[in-house]
Amino acid sequence: MTDLQYHYSGVSTYTKVKGVNSLVLAHQTEIEAVNNIPCFFWGTLTDPYVTAKCWSTIAKVVRSSFGPVPPSLRDPIVSAGTERIRFEGFSSCNGVYVRLDMKPESIDGEFIASGTTNVDFNDPMLNALNSIQKNEKVTLAVGQQDVQVITAKTKVTEKKVTLPMRWIKGLTSVQLYLADMDLKFELNKIQTIQLFQTLPKGSVKGDFFITKRAGKFMFSTLMTADGLRIGGIHRLRLLEGVLAIAEKVFIYESADKQTCAMVCEFGKMQLLMAFSPDAYRGFSGEGKALEHMTENVPVEWVYGLNSLLKSNETFDPTLLSIAHDIDFGTMDQLTAGLSSIGLLGYDLMGRNHFYRQLPFKTERILSLNPRLKNAKKLIDNEEVQIVRKEPGYIEATVKGSGVQHKVVMDQQGDRCTCEWFTAYQGKRGICKHILAVKIVV
Structure with a gap:
């Protein structure tokens, strides 16, 4: 599947002027409504050292690959809104998902607009x-300011970056796995x-398990009743920097004991x-979203919610049903549909969904899954x-x-x-x- 080519109006820059560090992240989006927004957020980091370590870890993830796909530079996406900033990304093989949730107390500034961009x-x-x-002052701008002094001193060039379709497909699957975790x-x-x-x-083969013995946790090749399976354990080295x-x-x-996640708490x-589940398997190919795509979500609903909700806003289907007089059954269908096309993320610690305004046209998101296309073709051909x-x-x-x-x-x-079901027994969708x-029934 062809990746998307994006043109950035400038490059991300990090400069130091009179002792003040400034970071500006270049951005691009398909959504015309936000093309003219100069900046989503402008302010300072209250804990720049920890933030920088987390960003470096994200960069390490998106530049890595643990499967047949060769490693290549892939840009994270960032969501700004509702007093929070989230950075998300996948490894090139799509088998590792990373997200940094920056709480309101981690930033001090102004949210000029709400949105998501790569x-x-x-x-x-x-x-x-x-x-x-640790004691440095760092200014963060999510977006590009036309009147920034730092941009005036930086050579502005047009840069092409590929954004893989696998990432968009991964976003439609990974939050379904997260919502199923305990x-x-x-x-x-x-x-x-x-x-x-x-x-x-080194790169070891076979399953490993996290077990607890006498109050001490360790990795082991032996499966125990309370052990947690880790597929492709060498991927955990991505966390060593934090x-x-x-x-x-x-x-x-x-719940199926196939996938796992680690959350590092920094306050x-x-x-x-x-x-x-394994190093050779990516989230984009697992097909977990398919069971939630048997009902089509009207595009009008998606656009309506996109104008109603802000990026990172908690998605509460019950409150939305009551506030907008939407039938609960209809809202359940809408929630499943929004999850299956990547417009809802999942916060493991908060145990709730949050809304994600993806920087792609809705039609592109809705047309990504080949199994869904083939299923509908079977129906059309009776x-x-x-x-x-x-x-x-x-x-x-x-x-x-x-x-x-x-x-x-x-x-x-x-x-x-x-043959597909015989080989995977439903474990890959x-x-x-x-x-x-x-769909028929």
């Missing part, structure tokens, strides 16, 4: 971030350091890193036949390549006779045949 983290700026000290372990600073001292060296300054680390596990901000339908049981046949596939849905789950039957 930003440019270039090498000179990252090198400067690594040199920031807290497994809580580690203090000493326990965290002790745990990572047992991290195996472990020494983290106050606590919270470890979460999904004024939190850094979340989620890991796909290749789905319901054989039996009764409470708690559905049986159907779906035409395949020279064969008829059998789909069964009952209390034991959804099953199909196709439902197949196009099951999806087509779900």
